[in-house]
Amino acid sequence: MxxxxxxxxxxxxxxxxxxxxxxxxxxxxxxxIKQERPKLDTQELEYLSMMIAHSMQEQAPIVLTLFDEIENKQVTGTIIQIDPARRAVRLQQSEEKRWIPAADIIQASSQR
Amino acid sequence: MNKLPDKKNRVIMLADCQSFYTSVEKAAHPEYFDQPVVVAGDPARRSGIILAACPLAKKHGITTAERLGEALGKCPDLIVIRPRMQEYIRVSLEITAIMQTYTDLVEPYSIDEQFLDITGSQELFGPPEEIARSLQEKILKDTGIYIRVGISENKVLAKMACDNYAKKKPSGIWTLAANDIEAMLWPLPIHQMFMVGSRMTKHLTRMGIHTIGDLAKVPLSRLRAKWGVNGEVLWMIANGKDYSPVKPNTHNTQKGIGHQMTLPYDYCTLEEIRIPLLELTELVCQRTRRKGFMGYVVSVGCRGANFNKSTGFHRQKKLAEPTNLTSEVYQTVMSLFTKHWNGAPIRSIGVSLTDLVSDQIVQLDLFHDRERELALEKAADQIKLKYGNAAIMRASSLQAAGQARDRAQKIGGHYK
Structure with missing residues (x-):
């Protein structure tokens, strides 16, 4: 009133x-409503590196969660290349290969 | 055409959809393009009135809110369409989304009216009237809806520019600059002012106030003494002053969850009225549970059947513990109702739950197995969510006084 x-x-x-x-x-x-990019601490970053390295060495499938302002996306595949200079990893998916900027990866796990 | 003054002022628009419901139907049925169309509630029930009439139907003298029977008398070839509220909501949001490509500051005011703040959009999209034209074209092309746009430097003036000018101009666009109100706004009769309804018009006319200008010149102190804040609000509007922001998150504040319904006929006994009261309580609790809340304050209200002499009440009670259990809320609803109802026939009722808190913290009750009851109600909620509100209901709803089955098919009292 x-x-x-x-x-x-x-x-x-x-x-x-x-x-x-x-x-x-x-x-x-x-x-x-756009979400903010999460800030990962050193432990989380270490864990991400470990999972990525593991996927490449063992050719193990990995699920990466990629940051997006609207809605995070998940991609599945195997890491086939790591390029520290361009700060990106290359993901082999069933048909295609794609480069993923490391900065977009906010989560990694071995299964969905 | 009028220009808006210096740049530091805001540029606010009110966009209104012309004959919104019928325009949506005409877009869906191109064959009715050149025919008189109305959207009308179920003719068998009290809601069998005209909800919207297209401009062609209005030419036959058909007006919104008149009885369908009367309208058919004026125009026997009238196309009558049953409302599809869900679709109107969808189209309204589609229009919101188009507006959001021009500015993020879009605030729906009703299903067919939205405010826009385009102050920061002019460098990209051009001057206000160009933006208005562009919006008008894009919305017409994408949805078939024709919008009229009132432009000014605040919401109150934009609304009055739209209602009093834009709707009456062939272009459907009108700018009312704040320094033009003496010439453009003040000569208008008082009932054309925003927030002045028929009752207020009577009061003001009795005070010798016939135009918006008359009201603007009344000393503020006099209005304040007579009506308090409401008097001050009227004075501000008459003087074109308004500092309200266009606030897209204005709808976020969930103060409470409530529902009301108009009954199909006048209910006269407690036996009858308790059934829809339980149904409303259930609906309110169902939504409260779904959103993960509990409420402290239970309110119940009703309105009498006699429109000339307004009867009814609105009462509330604060509970010791918050709840979202239908049985607990219903108990309070009934105790409030039996205490305050004077027995007069009832046309509409409402129930709400306010002072919401998260349902993550629960007070344990030694004597009452709330967990079990809550699990039962949540299971029923899940069934309703999946199969619709008519999928499972209380046996009492099957009695003649029950409204749950009918209501499950409707939004805002009209068919989905």
Whole structure:
């Protein structure tokens, strides 16, 4: 009642939003709100290097979680090359090979 | 055309969709393009009124909120379409998404009105009216919806620019500069002001206030003394002053979870009314559980059947422990209801749960197995989530007074 003169109060008290519309809008917003890149500590980085090295040496499949502002992505394959100069690793997927910037890797595991 | 003053001012738009529901239907049914179309609720029920009429139907004298029967009398060839609320919500969000390609500051105000702050978008997309035209074209092309745009430097003025000018101009776009309000806004009759409804119009007319300008010139202290904050709000609007931000996250604040419903006929006995009250309570608790909350405050309200003499009440009670259990909330709902209901026929009821807290912290109860009850209710929630709200319901809902089956097919009282 008395909040009409503060902030967005006038419009928050007078709008006509169906609860279902409001929920759908919140859901829509969630998808476009950009997330921040997580900061990995030395232990986590060490673990990532270890998993990547392991995948390359043993030709073991690895699942990498890649950072994305909207939604993180997962890729599966085997590491076939590590290039410290370009700070990237090469992933062999079933059909194709692709370079992945090391900075995008935020998680690694041996299975999904 | 008017220009907006210096650059440090904000540029705010209100975009309104013309005859939104019927426009969505016309886009979906191109064959109705040149025919009069209305969207109307179920004719068998009280909601059998016109929800929206296209401009062609309006030419026949059909107005929103009139009875379907009357409308058919005026225009026997009328195309009548049942509402599809879910689709209207989808299209509304599609429009939001298009607007978001021009600015991230988009705030839906209702299903067919959205505010935009394009202050920072002008360097990329050009002057305000060019942005408005571009939005209008893009939205029409992608969704079939024609928008009208009011432009000014705050939300209140943008809204009034849209309602009083943009909607009446062939271009559908109007800029109301703040320093033009004396000429553009003040001569308008008072009922055309934002936030002035029919009751307020009566009060103001009785005070000798007939135009927005009359109101703007009333000393603020007089309005404040008469209506407090609401008086001050009116004075600010009349003077075109408004500092509200366009706030996309405005809908995030979940203060509570509530539902209300209009009953198909007037309920007169406690035996009848307790059934929809339980159904609403269940719906409220179901949503509260799904979102991972519990609430401290239970409120219940009802409105009488007689529109001339407003009867009804709205009461709330704070619980000792927060809950999201249907049985616990229902107990409080019923005790509030029996205490405050005077027995007059009831047209609509509402239940809500507020003062929400996370459900991760639970008070253990020695004498009452809440865990077990919660598990049961959550299992029912899962079934409903998967198969719809009509998949499983309480036996009481099968009685004549029950509304759950009907409600499961609807959004906002209209068909999904």
């Amino acid at each position: 008395s909040k009409k003169l503060e902030g967005n109060g006038l419009f928050e008290s007078s709008r006509m939003m169906l609860p279902e519309h409001k929920e759908a809008f919140l859901h829509h917003q969630e998808r476009i």
